[in-house]
Each structure stands twice: as structure tokens, then as C-alpha cells.
Amino acid sequence: MSTLTGTPTTTTADRTRRPRLSGMTWLVWRQHRATYWTVLCAAVLLAAWMTYQHIQLMDFLDASDWTDKDVARSGEKSDAHIEPMRWIWPVLAMIPIVLGVFVGAPLLAGDLEHGTSKLVVTQSGSGARWLATKLGVTALVIGVTTTALSISYGRWSDALQDSLMPWMSWAEGSTFDNTGPVPVALSLFTVVGGLAIGLVLRRTLAAMVVTFGFGILVQFVWGHFRLSLGDVVTLTTDNGAFAESAQPQIPDSAYGIDISYITSNGDLLGRSTCFSEKTEQARELCLKQADVVGWSVEYLPKSQMAGMQWLGSSILLALTAAVTVFLFTWGRKRLV
Structure with missing residues (x-):
């Protein structure tokens, strides 16, 4: 009947077709898909590894009846669960810097250096739309990955601190900076700062080097003022x-x-x-x-930990918003 009347038919392929990216979003994702997929896959692997370590720890504690025994002194078996935590600290501390250098800095600097930005703003849309799409997609990828890492690490470190590592302080960077909203805010600020540095320098390698120094400076200043977020x-x-x-x-x-x-x-x-x-x-x-x-x-x-983390993250996000305003107000003139 539908064929005779000319009414278009809906095939099974049409009904099950997944939504796809289009327009400027598709362009940005396709341009940086290798970087985005690398970040996402690395975060999945690291989060899965930390989840595995957490499961292994809980199995060990259950088998040791840790509520009644001092398993913190049980020798090599407990050391096997403590040692991975010690080497993961510097890895997590470097994540905001690595994201800023390899994701943020080249994002605009590469297009400006090779002239891609001129083609985009003259063919596909306005510079503001292109910049907003780049920022939005990148922020979404960074936010999802760092949130997953924060949750995975937080569950693992809480279990370790309650059992095998009671001496691990919540106010040190190893715990405070890698749980809650802090890693998300630190990473977003460093990445957006890298974007701004790339916009100013317009050279990828130079932007990456300067962003590395910027990331180190952010970590130093944050560590210096971290404790001032609480009420003594x-x-x-x-x-x-x-x-x-x-x-x-x-x-x-x-x-x-x-x-x-x-x-x-x-x-x-x-x-x-x-x-x-x-x-x-x-x-x-x-x-x-x-x-x-x-x-x-x-x-x-x-009890002040959560409040301190959210206050510090709010400050970092406010600084990120300020850099974003700078990108849109001053940066649109330098996209061509």
C-alpha cells in the first residue's frame, strides 16, 4: 500500500540508526578524535585498574577479618596492597599537567600555526561557534575522564586509609587533590589555560612548553594555599x-x-x-x-574536607571561566 501511494517506508536500519554528530561538533571531533579517544581509553584502563585494586583489597580484608586483627602489620601481604597506592600518587598528580600539555596547548595553536582556523571560519561557521564547540567537546571529555578517575581512586583510597594506611592524611595532595571535584577543576583549568597559551603563542611546540611550566606553577600555588581553604x-x-x-x-x-x-x-x-x-x-x-x-x-x-574541596574547586572553575571569557573576547580576533 505504501508503495502504491508513494508514502516513504521506514526500514529497520532507519529505526535502529544511532544518532550521529553533525556540523561543527562532527568537525571538531573528527579533527581531534585521536586525542579524545586516547584520553578516554587511558582513563578507562586506569579507572579499571584502580577498581581492580580496590576489589582485591576488599577481598584481602574480608579474608583477614580486618575488623578484629591488625592487618596493617601482616607483612608482605599488606605491602602488596599498599605499594600500588604509593606509585599511583605521582601518576595522578601529573594528569592535569599532561592534559594541559597534550590536549589544551595544541588545540588552537595547531590550527593557527597551519592555517586551519582560516579555512574553518570562512567555510563552516563563525569563529565564536568554532571556539565554543572546541571548548565544549574538550571540556566534556576532560570532565568525564577525570570524574571517573576521581570516583575510582576515592573508593580505593578510603578503603586503604580505613584499614592498612591510617597514617595517610586526607589533607595531603595524594588524597585531597585526587578525590571529589578537585581533579576535575584542576584539569579543566590547566587545559583551558593551555588553550589560551596556544592562542597567544600560535606555535604548538612553544605552547606545549609554556603550558608545562604553567601546569607546574598551578600545582605549586594550589599546594601552597590548599590548607587555607579550611577554618583552623x-x-x-x-x-x-x-x-x-x-x-x-x-x-x-x-x-x-x-x-x-x-x-x-x-x-x-x-x-x-x-x-x-x-x-x-x-x-x-x-x-x-x-x-x-x-x-x-x-x-x-x-569534616571540613568536602567543604574545602568544593570551595577550592569553585575558585578554580571561576578562574577557568575567566580564561574562557578572555578566549572569546580577545581570541576571536586572532583566529584568522
Whole structure:
């Protein structure tokens, strides 16, 4: 009937055809598909490996009845689960830098260096649309991959910290920078920064070198100001510096920042005060002469970790947005 009336028929192939990319999105994906697929496949493999390590750890803990035994001292068997965590830290720390150098820097610099941008903006669409598509597709790939790595590593590190590695602090970069939203924000900022560097320099190799330095600088500054994202809690005592249990005890999961002597008028003295005295009696006399009455301990509770991560990530994302505005306001003039 449909053939006689001229009505087009719907074939099985048409009904099952998957949606495909088109237009500028298809162009950007096809141009950088090797880079995108490399990033996605590498992230899948690394996430799968960390998931496997987590499963192996849980099997070991279940078999060891770790709730009743000190498996942290069980020798080589526990070391076999701790050692992979130690070498994965520098790998994860380098991911934002690697993404910035090999994904962000060449993304615009390569097109500007070889003149591809001129062809695109004159044939396929506006420079703003082309730039927005590049940013959008790249940000989506980076966001998906780093989120998967963050989740996989977070589950594994939490299990290790609760069992075999209680000394692993949540405030150190090995945990803080690789879980939650932080790796996503760090990677996006470094990649978008690489795009901006490539836009300015217009040379791929030069952009990659400068982006590498930029990534190192971002990691250094972030590590320096990381602890300032939290609200420091202070505990003080006034029962002397040598009394039994005089030093205040912070929670087991807390991160200690500083410990000082405190005087009767509230002044703080460093722990090196009276350190040169040879005997305990001489040190006690020295501290009394310095009017030391107790201790002052500053720390960050673990309950602040999530808030600190989201605050820091918000700052990084705001900086990323600022660089993006720069790309659109100043960069459109340099795409040709």
C-alpha cells in the first residue's frame, strides 16, 4: 500500500540508526578524535585498574577479618596492597599537567600555526561557534575522564586509609587533590589555560612548553594555599608544658597544622623555645621564666574536607571561566 501511494517506508536500519554528530561538533571531533579517544581509553584502563585494586583489597580484608586483627602489620601481604597506592600518587598528580600539555596547548595553536582556523571560519561557521564547540567537546571529555578517575581512586583510597594506611592524611595532595571535584577543576583549568597559551603563542611546540611550566606553577600555588581553604580549630591548655597529658589531643582523623607554647597573656612561642637547655629541669625553669603556662594546637577536622574541596574547586572553575571569557573576547580576533 505504501508503495502504491508513494508514502516513504521506514526500514529497520532507519529505526535502529544511532544518532550521529553533525556540523561543527562532527568537525571538531573528527579533527581531534585521536586525542579524545586516547584520553578516554587511558582513563578507562586506569579507572579499571584502580577498581581492580580496590576489589582485591576488599577481598584481602574480608579474608583477614580486618575488623578484629591488625592487618596493617601482616607483612608482605599488606605491602602488596599498599605499594600500588604509593606509585599511583605521582601518576595522578601529573594528569592535569599532561592534559594541559597534550590536549589544551595544541588545540588552537595547531590550527593557527597551519592555517586551519582560516579555512574553518570562512567555510563552516563563525569563529565564536568554532571556539565554543572546541571548548565544549574538550571540556566534556576532560570532565568525564577525570570524574571517573576521581570516583575510582576515592573508593580505593578510603578503603586503604580505613584499614592498612591510617597514617595517610586526607589533607595531603595524594588524597585531597585526587578525590571529589578537585581533579576535575584542576584539569579543566590547566587545559583551558593551555588553550589560551596556544592562542597567544600560535606555535604548538612553544605552547606545549609554556603550558608545562604553567601546569607546574598551578600545582605549586594550589599546594601552597590548599590548607587555607579550611577554618583552623585551636585547642589550648593552661596546666603547664611538662604536666602529664598536658598537650591537648586532637581527633585521630584531624590534620595537625601547628603546635606552640602559650603564655599567660596569650602569646605564642615556638616549640624551639628553651630547646638549647641540656636537662629537663633546666628547660622547665626556662619555660617558667618565659611565662609558659600550656600548649596551643591548631588543626583541621576531617569534616571540613568536602567543604574545602568544593570551595577550592569553585575558585578554580571561576578562574577557568575567566580564561574562557578572555578566549572569546580577545581570541576571536586572532583566529584568522
